[in-house]
Amino acid sequence: MLKKILLMVLILTTATRFVGVVLTLQPGNTSLPTVVLVLTSITVLYGIYFCVRRYVFTLRLAHFVQFYVVQSAVFVFNLVFVSRNVLLSLTLTEIIVVGTLLDVLIGLVAIYYSVKGIRKIKSVGKNQL
Numbered sequence: 001m002l003k004k005i006l007l008m009v010l011i012l013t014t015a016t017r018f019v020g021v022v023l024t025l026q027p028g029n030t031s032l033p034t035v036v037l038v039l040t041s042i043t044v045l046y047g048i049y050f051c052v053r054r055y056v057f058t059l060r061l062a063h064f065v066q067f068y069v070v071q072s073a074v075f076v077f078n079l080v081f082v083s084r085n086v087l088l089s090l091t092l093t094e095i096i097v098v099g100t101l102l103d104v105l106i107g108l109v110a111i112y113y114s115v116k117g118i119r120k121i122k123s124v125g126k127n128q129l
Helices: 002-024 034-056 061-085 092-098 101-128
Strands: none
Touching: 002 034, 002 061, 002 092, 002 101, 034 061, 034 092, 061 092, 061 101
């Protein structure tokens, strides 16, 4: 059940960021620095990789931890970088690309429950021996 929820959140955030990046990349439509767009695009590609991998192979909770750690780190970097360097106000699509503190919080909660699930699986395995 946990994997299904994490996968749904992964698909939803990846799709939202993909639409945001595509809309932001239209000519004359952004005031974001290039590094923010590149990092968010890498995160989107990473999410697409995990979505495809899910249907070809199985995903373990460790894969979700890996994705959400990278995604949260990119969001924190984007928030700090944009708050320091962009003087203009951001549009809705730019906010989708940059991320918010809620995105970081969702990522941290996903990491917490994934690690908790991994520990639970390991403890059940030890009890069976």
